[in-house]
Amino acid sequence: MDRHKSLADFIREACRRKRVSLSEASRALGKSRNWLERIINYDPETGMGIKRPRVESCKAIARYFGEDENYVLQLAGYLSPPVSPTPLVDEITNIASFLPHEDQLALLEYARLLKFRAKATTDEPRFPNIPGIEWHQLDLTFAHELSLFIEEEPDTTDIWVEALATLPEKAVEFLLMNAKNQTVLRNQAERDQAAKILIQLARAV
Numbered sequence: 001m002d003r004h005k006s007l008a009d010f011i012r013e014a015c016r017r018k019r020v021s022l023s024e025a026s027r028a029l030g031k032s033r034n035w036l037e038r039i040i041n042y043d044p045e046t047g048m049g050i051k052r053p054r055v056e057s058c059k060a061i062a063r064y065f066g067e068d069e070n071y072v073l074q075l076a077g078y079l080s081p082p083v084s085p086t087p088l089v090d091e092i093t094n095i096a097s098f099l100p101h102e103d104q105l106a107l108l109e110y111a112r113l114l115k116f117r118a119k120a121t122t123d124e125p126r127f128p129n130i131p132g133i134e135w136h137q138l139d140l141t142f143a144h145e146l147s148l149f150i151e152e153e154p155d156t157t158d159i160w161v162e163a164l165a166t167l168p169e170k171a172v173e174f175l176l177m178n179a180k181n182q183t184v185l186r187n188q189a190e191r192d193q194a195a196k197i198l199i200q201l202a203r204a205v
Contacts, residue, residue: 008040
């Protein structure tokens with residue numbers, strides 16, 4: 001039986017165990033004061049809050065609370081819960097055990113791609129209504145990643161609208177990749193300055 005029913009359930013219990021408030025934990029993770037509150041209070045009817053943090057954020061949550069990353073990713077819906085082995089799963093596992101590490105990683109990435117494609121065909125994509133962003137005109141994977149980023153960092157919305165209006169989509173993908181990997185910037189002035197630099201770099205590629 002799972003230890004927690006949801007990511008929200010886990011966060012609440014982890015904060016109690018660590019004796020920190022949601023605001024304190026959010027700040028320790030380099031996020032806005034009410035970031036974790038927006039995760040645990042997500043309302044599917046109104047779309048208010050954060051439905052699912054990005055993978056990088058889930059891993060940061062796991063590290064902060066001393067939990068296994070895969071478990072937190074499972075709670076967030078990125079990984080499926082463990083299932084009883086079947087002959088097919090046993091065969092795949094057996095094949096993987098004989099592969100070198102690089103090929104195991106390639107197999108994992110391919111499996112994740114298949115999972116994403118399957119989900120994309122069964123789930124109707126729902127993106128936030130943001131004037132200036134035509135989600136249906138963007139690559140589906142990129143649109144999904146960008147919407148998750150904007151959901152977590154709403155203060156950057158205008159920056160992405162401007163970038164999409166002035167740059168090719170591939171350049172904006174480059175911006176998103178850098179924005180996801182950069183050190184968390186805690187104030188708007190730093191974020192704006194970083195965005196200007198990244199846009200200049202994107203225009204150079």
